[in-house]
Amino acid sequence: MNNFSYIQADKAKEATAAKRDDKSAAFIAGGTTLIDLMKLNVENHDQLIDVNMLPFRGIEMTKNGLRIGALERMSEVGEHPLVVQNFPAVSESLLLAASAQLRNMASIGGNVLQRTRCGYFRDTAFPCNKREPGTGCPALEGDNRNLAILGTSSACIATSYPGDLSVALTALDAVLTLENAKGKQREVPITKFYLLPGTTPQKETVLEADELIVAVTIPQTAAARKSKYLKVRDRSSYAYALASAAVGLEVQGGLIRSARVALGGVGTQPWRCSEAEKMLVGKAPSEAVFRAAAEVALRGAKPREHNAFKVEMAQNTLVRALSEVASL
Amino acid sequence: MDRVDGPAKVTGAARYSAEINVPGTVYGVLKSSTIAKGRITNIDTTAAAKEPGILNIFTHQNLPKPAKTPKQIEKWRAAQSYLPMQDDQIQYAGQPVALVVAATLEAATQAAALIKVTYQADTPIDSYHDPKAELFDPQKIQQGKKDGHVVRGNPQQAFDGAAIRHEATYVHAINHHSPMEPAATLAVWEGADKLTVYEASQNVTMHQGNLAELLGMPREQIRVVTKYIGGGFGCKGSFWPHTILTVLAARAVNRPVKLVLTRPQMFTGVGHREDQEQTLKMGATADGKLVSIVHSKKATTSPWDNYTESNGKIMDMLYACPNYSTVYELARANVMTSVWMRAPGEAPGSFALESSMDDLAHQLNIDPLEIRLRNYADHDHSSGKPWSSKSLKQCYTRGAELFGWNKRNPKPGQTRRGNLLVGHGMASATYPVHSSQGTARVRLFADGHAVVEAGATDLGTGTYTVMTQVSADALGLPPEKIRFELGDTRLPTAPGSGGSVAAGTVASSIMAAAEDVWDKVVKMAVADKKSPLYKVKPTDVKVELGRMFLAKDPKKGETLLAALGRSGQPDIEGSGTGKYGAGYEEKNFGQNGADQNNDNKEKKSGGHSMHSFGAHFCEVEVDPDLGTVRITRWVGVHGVGTVLNLKTATSQMKGGAIYGIGAALMEDTFRDPNFARYTNADLAGYHIPVNADIPEIQVEFVPETDPYINYLGVKGIGELGMVGVAAAVGNAIFNATGRRMRSLPITPDKMLEALRLPA
Known part of the structure; x- marks a missing residue:
């Protein structure tokens, strides 16, 4: 870890301006990813801008849905009654993540910006296109067991976002509020927030250098109320998903009126499955219907030596999650 | 009885090796090789040297040479015989290439990151299944200590002729010990010829012996101390590069140097359980009686050592099987030497053996x-x-x-x-x-307390506690009146915690030392007119729970403390050597043990x-x-x-x-x-x-x-x-x-x- 200076911002503008003026600076909230990567010398920042004093707090229902301040902690949000009742998938995704200690530290905004757990990215001894563009991707022919099968490119197959929350947010059409150094806010749907690796895996989101995530808003829908996050992993706790599914169903008169499906652990970004959703709408919930949707969801998957299992695992995870939400 | 070290541990009073503070301590940080094979062509320390408080940056170019390298030592008591930073060669990823010593851990850490090492990289071999790897027959394994071939009876023939034949291959991934407490060394020199090392060690005697050889110093000039261990599972029972590098650096900078491996360095610093596969052929009669076990194992080893777990042992002895063989094949790869890890041999060996037995049962519907x-x-x-x-x-x-x-x-x-x-x-x-042996010292004080000492270690599993109990029973004192000291080469030599020998050996040693105290006090008593045992033959006296008595008339007797108290001596000391296993049997039951009728020639x-x-x-x-x-x-x-x-x-x-x-x-x-x-x-x-x-x-x-x-x-x-x-x-x-x-x-x-x- 390199030496760095530290400032605590009292106003949003102070933070975003400092970030704009110093290309090597980083915002710090919970620091659970940032400090880890700095200790590994994967990220080297000469300045950390502490945003914890900024007023981006609160969990409240608005006309656009549930608005969560970006500085709320994972544990606070995961356990909040409004979240538990109206967005069970969000609550589950938060409480199944990391450990209690990490959940108490990590912020919602920081969680959305969590970086990949790809072993090649995290160890500077290896080449890595995401960390050092143009150096190559050893994961293609190496340890790719935990990596992506959807949205990959020949430059990068990392599950760029390895966590859980954004998978649920992606399924439920959450919107991120970003604020820049001019104090201007813009809203970006989470489905448009992450970028595919293509030839530029180092560019992971649409966030500009001087922008700060200030809030996340999740529309309140019937499907969100009947939602679920199912996570499959190597041990019972404190492990990243091998595959996960965030699903929501609105069933009326025995037919699916609307469906929300996203997968985690299998895509280079949280993977929204719009085609699968379309297939579900208008049908009566059944295992066969869910199975067909799951097959569509994984269409186009490009498995490699050690992660071929993820196709079947993700399909089965999805079928199980849908079945549980539909109470089959 | 509860753990005697429990309160010290939960209050933080217990100091683990990395927590020992000595005035003037400076901090060492290792920089490890990014490549697995090749050579160092340049090391640029310019930027690193500018960090504040740097005392020295050691590389292969300026590290003081030890008196001997492990290869020159006949009785090298560690798994790995390769000492890094002796030349420009790189043989495994994570091999130390530089050691920064600085006034603060932060400066040393940052300087290590700033050192620029340039390599000429060669293509490494990653394991025994690498197409470039060549399997060879080591004949002997574990530094020649164990046979790489064992045959009993006619296993292949018996297998070929068996009514039921079962053959399977079992694969075991690389495992790392991963104790909670990382490896740590604090090296403190007093002048050029006296060294104290606070080490996270399962075996202080082993560390002392290897250091003495490497440094060309008499053993008694080197003290190794380990008061508490946060788990070891075998990785702290061997001798690794970080220890010697720290000791050499401390002598060169003339300051105490503390070095703690980072968690990533723990994966390339203290060995591992090797990647391996075993093929097990099992022949049985139609009613499920084993007639043959044919076992072979392939595994990865380092470029220098023939270490591999001896998986075959358990297959040879667990069941009544008349024919057995095992053979080991190794391949050299660019990895550090693997090492014993909890139940070495038995753990992977039992996986193969007991899985095959289950198959056999299923096949025969038993x-x-x-x-x-x-x-x-x-x-x-x-x-x-x-x-x-x-x-x-x-x-x-x-x-x-x-x-x-x-x-x-x-x-x-x-x-x-x-x-x-x-x-x-x-x-x-x-x-x-x-089989193992060790010594202990018991000092019984007339005021009713005792100090018991043995240079053993406590992995966190309870050595402190059980040895306090054993001492209390031997002396007839309540446990709180016993102070049991361990983890220091100044104490009587005892085995380390490894191979499950500590409890059996140290308990025996304490009993032997206690007997020495008994004998001395009995002699005092039989010569003391005031003792009920006056003029009794010492051989007629028995001691139990701290009381001496006439074997024929147990009512006639007194406590050890009563006799000691009258003598006016403030305390009495005894020492003894205790044996565990075959040595104990030989001593107490003769060369052939109690089994005099056993005429097996091979025993x-x-x-x-x-x-x-x-x-x-x-x-x-x-x-x-x-x-x-x-x-x-x-x-x-x-x-x-x-x-x-x-x-x-x-x-x-x-x-x-x-x-x-x-x-x-x-x-x-x-x-x-x-x-x-x-x-x-x-x-x-x-x-x-x-x-x-x-x-x-x-x-x-x-x-x-x-x-x-x-x-x-x-x-x-x-x-x-x-x-x-x-x-x-x-x-x-x-x-x-x-x-x-x-x-x-x-x-x-x-x-x-x-x-x-x-x-």
Whole structure:
């Protein structure tokens, strides 16, 4: 870890301006990813801008849905009654993540910006296109067991976002509020927030250098109320998903009126499955219907030596999650 | 009795090696090689040297040379014989290439990051399955200490002619010990010829001996201290580069230097359990009696050493099988030397053996417990010797009863709980008694307290506690009146904590030292007119719980303290050497032990074969759609001679089961095939069990008396609890799913793949 200076911002503008003026600076909230990567010398920042004093707090229902301040902690949000009742998938995704200690530290905004757990990215001894563009991707022919099968490119197959929350947010059409150094806010749907690796895996989101995530808003829908996050992993706790599914169903008169499906652990970004959703709408919930949707969801998957299992695992995870939400 | 070191540990008063503070201490940080093979062409320390408070940056170009390198030392007592930073060669990823010493840890860490090392990289060999690797027959393994070939009878012929033949290959992933406390060294020189090293060591004597040889110093000038250990599992029982580099650097900068390995460095700094595969051929009669076991193993080793676990031992002795052979094949790869890790040999060996036994039972439609009873070894077939004690049958019976084994559905894949498949499995456990000896000193004070000393170590498993108990009993004092000291080469030499020898040996040593005190006090008493034992022949006196009495008339006697008090001497000191295993038997029962009628020509020293035994029973739930395996119940019943402390012994057996569950279900270090470098070298990437993975574990010990093993009849328990665990899990998975899992760890991906194929 390199030496760095530290400032605590009292106003949003102070933070975003400092970030704009110093290309090597980083915002710090919970620091659970940032400090880890700095200790590994994967990220080297000469300045950390502490945003914890900024007023981006609160969990409240608005006309656009549930608005969560970006500085709320994972544990606070995961356990909040409004979240538990109206967005069970969000609550589950938060409480199944990391450990209690990490959940108490990590912020919602920081969680959305969590970086990949790809072993090649995290160890500077290896080449890595995401960390050092143009150096190559050893994961293609190496340890790719935990990596992506959807949205990959020949430059990068990392599950760029390895966590859980954004998978649920992606399924439920959450919107991120970003604020820049001019104090201007813009809203970006989470489905448009992450970028595919293509030839530029180092560019992971649409966030500009001087922008700060200030809030996340999740529309309140019937499907969100009947939602679920199912996570499959190597041990019972404190492990990243091998595959996960965030699903929501609105069933009326025995037919699916609307469906929300996203997968985690299998895509280079949280993977929204719009085609699968379309297939579900208008049908009566059944295992066969869910199975067909799951097959569509994984269409186009490009498995490699050690992660071929993820196709079947993700399909089965999805079928199980849908079945549980539909109470089959 | 509760742990005597418990309060010190929970209040933080207990200082682990890295927590020792010596005035003037400076900090060392290692920089490790990024490549696995090649040579260093340049090291640029310009930027690093500008960090504040840098005392020195050592590389192969300026590191002071030790008096001898490990290769020049005849009796090198460590797994790895290669000492890095002696030249520009790189032989494994993570090999130390520089050591920064600075006034603060932060500066040293940052400077290490700023050192620019330029390499000329060659293509490394990553393992025995690398196409470039060449398997060879080492003849001998473990620095020539063990035979690489063992043959008994006519195994191949017996296998070829067997009515039932079973052959399978078992794969074991790379495992890392991953103790909570990382490796740590604090080297403190007083002048050029006196050294104290605070080391996270399972064996202070071993560290002292190796340091003396490397530095060309007399042993007594080197003191090694380890008061508390936060787990070791074998990785702190060997001697690794960080220790010698720290010691050499401390002498050069003339300051105490503290170096603690980072968690990633723990994956390339203190050995590992090697990647390996075993092929096991088993021949049996139609009614399930073994006639032959043919075992072979392939494994990865380092460019210099022929270390590999001796998996064959357990196959040679666990069952009554007349024909047996094993052979080891190794391949050199660009990895550091692997090393013993909890139950070395027995852990992976039992996975192969006990999985194959389960297959055999299934094939013959015999209960897994029954097939083990049909092959029950009434004596040790590997040596022809009788057992000193063996309670495996009782373990089977009691374990089956506690578990409810008779309710098990023998047909695989038939039991469901909701979405989940439920299965029950069992396996045997055994671990040998490694012959060992050590000394102890007992100082009994007339005011009624005692100081007992032995240079042993406490891994955190309870040495402090059980030795306090043993001392209290020997002297007839309450435990709180005993101060037991360990972990220091200034104390009488005792074995380290490894090979499950500590409890048996140190307890014996303390008893021998206590006897010395008894003898001295008895002599005082029989010469003292005021003693009820005045003029009694010392040989007619017995001592029990601190009281001397006439053997023929126990009422006639007094306490040790009463006699000592009258003598006017403030204290009395005794010392003694205690033996564990074959040495104890030889001393007390003669060359052939008590078994004078055994005419087996092949038997070695001692008359008995000494092993502890046990049995594991478990229940698993397998999710057939997701491939996840959960352990829902565990029962372990063991026969280990005298249990010194039920609480610490039970904890240790539970820990063994948990360690085994880790190896069975999740522990797997991935070495990249092109870079020969680990890709998951931290505790987020290398999974060990969390609480949620572990069910309630029920542990019981069956009563067992073993007169041959040591004074108190104590057998070691450190490794036993892990042996057979992976097989019990695999066997339960087979019962749940009809799928035989032969590759550890059994992760969801492998489980799903197996479930996709027909049973």
